[in-house]
Amino acid sequence: MVRLTINGKPHDVDVDPSTPLLWAIRENVGLTGTKYGCGIAICGACTVHLDGVATRSCAMAVSDAVGKEITTIEGLAQNGTLHRVQQAWIAHEVPQCGYCQSGMIMAAAELLKNTPKPTDADIDNAITNICRCGTFQQVRAAIHAAANA
Amino acid sequence: MNVVPNINRRTFVIGSAAVGGGLAIGFDLPFGGPVSAGATGNGPELGVWVVVKPDDSVVVRIARSEMGQGTITGLAQLVAEELECDWSKVSYEYPTPGQSVARKRAWGSYSTGGSRGIRESHEYVRQGGASARLMLLQAAANEWKVPVEQCSAANSVITGPGNRSTTFGKVAEAAAKLPVPDKPKLKDPKDWKIAGKPIKRFGIADKVTGKQVYGFDLTLPGMVNAAIKESPVFGGKVKSFDAAKVSGMKGVKKVMQVGDTAVAVVADTWWQAKTALDALPIVWDEGAHAKVSSETIAESLKAGLDAEQAFVGNQNGDIKAALAGAAKKVEAVYAYPYQNHVCMEPMNATARYTADKCEVWVPTQDGEASFAAVLAASGLPADKCEVYKLDLGGGFGRRGAFQDYVHQAVTIAKEMPGTPVKLLWSREEDMAQGRFHPVMQCKLVGALDKDNNLTGLHMRLSGQSILAAVRPQVVEQQKGRDPLVFQGVADSGEHAFGYTIPNLLVDHAMRNPHVPPGFWRGVNINQNCIFLECFMDELATAAGQDALEFRRKLLGKHPRNLAVLNAVAEQVGWGKPAPQGVFRGLSHMKAFGAYVAAAAEVSVTGNKIKVHRIVAATDPTYAVNPSQIDRQVAGSFVYGLSALFYQECTVKDGRIVELNFDSYDSMRIAQMPKVESIIMPAGGDGPWGGVGEPTICVAAPAVLNAYAAATGKRVRSFPLKNHNLELA
Ligand code: FES
Numbered sequence: 001m002v003r004l005t006i007n008g009k010p011h012d013v014d015v016d017p018s019t020p021l022l023w024a025i026r027e028n029v030g031l032t033g034t035k036y037g038c039g040i041a042i043c044g045a046c047t048v049h050l051d052g053v054a055t056r057s058c059a060m061a062v063s064d065a066v067g068k069e070i071t072t073i074e075g076l077a078q079n080g081t082l083h084r085v086q087q088a089w090i091a092h093e094v095p096q097c098g099y100c101q102s103g104m105i106m107a108a109a110e111l112l113k114n115t116p117k118p119t120d121a122d123i124d125n126a127i128t129n130i131c132r133c134g135t136f137q138q139v140r141a142a143i144h145a146a147a148n149a
Numbered sequence: 150m151n152v153v154p155n156i157n158r159r160t161f162v163i164g165s166a167a168v169g170g171g172l173a174i175g176f177d178l179p180f181g182g183p184v185s186a187g188a189t190g191n192g193p194e195l196g197v198w199v200v201v202k203p204d205d206s207v208v209v210r211i212a213r214s215e216m217g218q219g220t221i222t223g224l225a226q227l228v229a230e231e232l233e234c235d236w237s238k239v240s241y242e243y244p245t246p247g248q249s250v251a252r253k254r255a256w257g258s259y260s261t262g263g264s265r266g267i268r269e270s271h272e273y274v275r276q277g278g279a280s281a282r283l284m285l286l287q288a289a290a291n292e293w294k295v296p297v298e299q300c301s302a303a304n305s306v307i308t309g310p311g312n313r314s315t316t317f318g319k320v321a322e323a324a325a326k327l328p329v330p331d332k333p334k335l336k337d338p339k340d341w342k343i344a345g346k347p348i349k350r351f352g353i354a355d356k357v358t359g360k361q362v363y364g365f366d367l368t369l370p371g372m373v374n375a376a377i378k379e380s381p382v383f384g385g386k387v388k389s390f391d392a393a394k395v396s397g398m399k400g401v402k403k404v405m406q407v408g409d410t411a412v413a414v415v416a417d418t419w420w421q422a423k424t425a426l427d428a429l430p431i432v433w434d435e436g437a438h439a440k441v442s443s444e445t446i447a448e449s450l451k452a453g454l455d456a457e458q459a460f461v462g463n464q465n466g467d468i469k470a471a472l473a474g475a476a477k478k479v480e481a482v483y484a485y486p487y488q489n490h491v492c493m494e495p496m497n498a499t500a501r502y503t504a505d506k507c508e509v510w511v512p513t514q515d516g517e518a519s520f521a522a523v524l525a526a527s528g529l530p531a532d533k534c535e536v537y538k539l540d541l542g543g544g545f546g547r548r549g550a551f552q553d554y555v556h557q558a559v560t561i562a563k564e565m566p567g568t569p570v571k572l573l574w575s576r577e578e579d580m581a582q583g584r585f586h587p588v589m590q591c592k593l594v595g596a597l598d599k600d601n602n603l604t605g606l607h608m609r610l611s612g613q614s615i616l617a618a619v620r621p622q623v624v625e626q627q628k629g630r631d632p633l634v635f636q637g638v639a640d641s642g643e644h645a646f647g648y649t650i651p652n653l654l655v656d657h658a659m660r661n662p663h664v665p666p667g668f669w670r671g672v673n674i675n676q677n678c679i680f681l682e683c684f685m686d687e688l689a690t691a692a693g694q695d696a697l698e699f700r701r702k703l704l705g706k707h708p709r710n711l712a713v714l715n716a717v718a719e720q721v722g723w724g725k726p727a728p729q730g731v732f733r734g735l736s737h738m739k740a741f742g743a744y745v746a747a748a749a750e751v752s753v754t755g756n757k758i759k760v761h762r763i764v765a766a767t768d769p770t771y772a773v774n775p776s777q778i779d780r781q782v783a784g785s786f787v788y789g790l791s792a793l794f795y796q797e798c799t800v801k802d803g804r805i806v807e808l809n810f811d812s813y814d815s816m817r818i819a820q821m822p823k824v825e826s827i828i829m830p831a832g833g834d835g836p837w838g839g840v841g842e843p844t845i846c847v848a849a850p851a852v853l854n855a856y857a858a859a860t861g862k863r864v865r866s867f868p869l870k871n872h873n874l875e876l877a
């Protein structure tokens with residue numbers, strides 16, 4: 001049994017401690033907004049915040065997340081108000097299929113927290129998520145819009 | 150003038166074959182069988198496409214699938230336009246494939262491939278909207294006892310003589326009892342108010358909050374999870390496996406063989422299933438192809454470049470004489486590798502089987518193809534099967550004609566009657582068991598006369614046929630020829646060759662390796678556009694002419710081809726100085742009925758190629774939702790340029806080497822060029838063109854031509870990483 005704190009709530013999950021955090025979140029806690037795309041920390045679809053730091057949850061053992069504040073896409077909105085990144089994503093109609101977008105949004109939210117007015121180069125460095133639909137043009141526009149919101 | 154493409158029987162075969170509809174549907178379904186399903190949504194049904202509820206809300210039925218390309222929104226716009234309803238009241242639903250079978254295919258094809266979602270169904274869905282409007286008007290006229298001609302509809306409100314007024318919702322019940330008018334007159338697109346506008350796509354909010362349920366996310370009560378491994382060598386079989394080694398592992402419920410070729414582990418969670426499967430010793434009978442490699446495949450294709458026997462795709466004049474009499478001959482050989490779709494969401498399906506019913510939940514590009522797979526795998530009759538479509542986490546051609554994962558899920562679920570089984574493929578399984586963009590080589594020989602006019606072109610394709618593997622009946626009808634191989638260089642139709650060359654031969658030596666081919670976004674235009682449009686630049690260089698002028702001279706008879714090319718040339722500033730260190734390249738094609746062109750601006754530093762900007766033009770005849778087209782154009786460039794720079798599925802020991810993004814990279818935001826799209830629908834009465842695929846083909850040759858302009862170097866085999874070239 002490991003105790004995880006996800007979106008402010010404690011969850012006791014009965015998994016092997018080596019289970020990737022991603023699968024504990026998806027299968028044991030039942031929050032499926034965080035996606036699997038590669039399982040090897042490359043694509044970014046599984047990005048969550050761990051004590052505020054964007055982290056790829058597929059390549060991290062659940063035991064390493066114990067005691068940390070985990071935030072998933074489901075926990076990004078505060079008091080029923082969408083995060084400004086989510087709002088900008090809607091305004092710019094960023095998602096195509098949408099499958100990569102939870103991870104993309106979590107990465108963007110961290111970027112704006114650390115760098116409130118990112119340049120294009122800042123965006124290039126911080127957003128390394130793969131999107132097979134190719135939404136990057138809208139991602140960039142929406143990050144700038146969120147920064148100026 | 151060739152504004153209205155010639156639709157002959159052969160192009161119909163090509164079109165249908167590409168997506169698995171019509172003639173070459175590729176599966177049998179007992180349409181009109183004994184299924185008892187009625188209307189799907191609750192509320193009065195006005196024809197098969199529209200339900201209007203008493204509160205005026207409108208539900209539009211959509212048969213095609215949504216994978217982010219915006220087809221559902223576009224189709225709903227077309228229905229709403231003719232219905233004259235208030236757009237804010239519109240939602241949509243998917244009639245299930247089981248209902249389609251029961252109602253004699255009332256909603257037509259479910260196939261969402263070949264860029265056909267809108268262009269092939271716009272007429273009948275618009276008629277569906279118009280018929281529903283006429284029914285509502287008639288119902289109001291009946292109630293008021295006035296001639297229907299004196300009634301009109303706008304914004305879900307009907308008005309009649311003497312200030313009479315009612316709403317759609319109030320007369321819907323009565324309207325539903327009226328006969329459905331046949332082939333009503335459609336609006337002139339000039340009068341469109343909802344269609345043709347950049348209306349926001351459905352479903353965006355759920356995609357930014359994690360709420361959207363993809364196939365991967367589905368949960369059913371009592372559900373178990375399955376992981377699977379199929380013979381990594383195509384054509385191989387399971388010899389043995391040692392279930393006892395893993396059956397005691399935590400959560401494991403079942404270790405089983407699936408058909409002849411695969412082994413699955415079923416467990417409480419998917420992670421447990423996958424962990425056990427990874428630990429399971431499996432011995433494969435690798436079959437006849439275990440020695441095949443990319444090198445042996447390339448050798449066999451190379452032999453085809455000069456082979457006697459080849460199928461003719463496009464021919465005029467006398468190419469032999471033209472080449473013999475040429476003042477100058479130009480020759481080049483190109484090669485295009487296998488590609489994998491790598492949808493962001495790997496393949497999956499969830500099945501529940503009992504002796505009375507088999508149900509499957511699946512992200513699918515073709516609900517009917519999924520349904521056919523359920524029928525085949527379950528052995529149950531159509532009235533005991535059903536498919537529930539889920540929106541896709543990417544499709545790109547992998548989830549239409551091929552329903553291998555559905556077959557597997559049902560086969561596993563049959564072993565555990567009553568228990569829902571969710572089958573998820575790991576990324577590695579997804580990439581090992583692709584349906585790959587086929588390999589193709591091409592030898593091009595061009596003849597220039599003494600004045601440097603292009604007098605002849607021979608384009609010899611050598612490589613794999615998709616249809617031979619997927620729709621052999623089409624190839625049989627064509628006496629062994631695969632008509633789809635000639636996409637973009639065909640003699641007529643939606644993939645017609647744009648240039649007029651006095652002596653032309655395009656032919657194909659078919660070489661079919663054992664790797665299973667499939668329809669990959671753009672299908673055969675990906676390589677054909679590179680071959681043709683890079684070679685046109687090579688010819689222009691040999692002729693000492695500007696690449697744009699050289700093309701213009703050959704496009705006089707094809708004004709819509711010329712128009713898109715001129716549009717990108719003008720916007721990119723062709724003929725005017727580029728920024729310091731920046732070089733330009735062009736390309737164009739007619740594909741999936743749309744005319745498309747691109748102009749790229751690149752700079753080269755050492756081995757790094759920076760693509761700064763691509764101007765793209767598309768003429769799809771009509772543009773139903775311009776902002777969605779804009780996104781499809783930019784997205785298609787990401788897909789196409791990722792392939793050009795990074796991607797190749799290498800074959801070694803009969804299997805695919807690249808099994809994840811570590812060896813099969815994909816473009817990131819840092820590499821994304823600025824894409825400017827010009828949407829220039831020509832209108833008219835001709836067939837509509839597609840949107841999702843056509844532009845994919847023009848990015849790569851435009852970039853390659855710009856690279857050649859920058860360096861004087863021609864790269865003719867791909868991906869560019871094999872030449873130590875990087876996308877900066
Ligand atoms: S699934 Fe974790 S980075 Fe791809």
Ligand code: FES
Binds near residue numbers: 095100132135217
């Ligand atoms: S929106 Fe489909 S993968 Fe990014």
